[in-house]
Amino acid sequence: GQPVQPWSHEYPHLSKDQPLDLIADLMGLDMGPLYLKIIAEDPDGAKFGYIPLMASSSFGQIGALNAESFCERILRAAGHVMTEGN
Secondary structure (H helix, E strand, O other): OOOOOOHHHHOOOOOOOOOOOHHHHHOOOOOHHHHHHHHHHOOOOOOOOOHHHHHOOOOOOHHHHHHHHHHHHHHHHHHHHOOOOO
């Protein structure tokens, strides 16, 4: 099959001229179509194994767990910088 395209091909609206912001630019990206393309291009799993399938919210739900883990880290960091009562 075709080689996997660079992220800029999949998400052309993201600027390449400046650094991307984790929250503003990357949090809302729909990774599902990208994972499905990777799975279609590597159906036997020789290149990526089961990672794309698990990350595309299959029973392994790596993608969903990453989002949950991200939220937990942000909330914990907020707890460190906020004073009690704020």
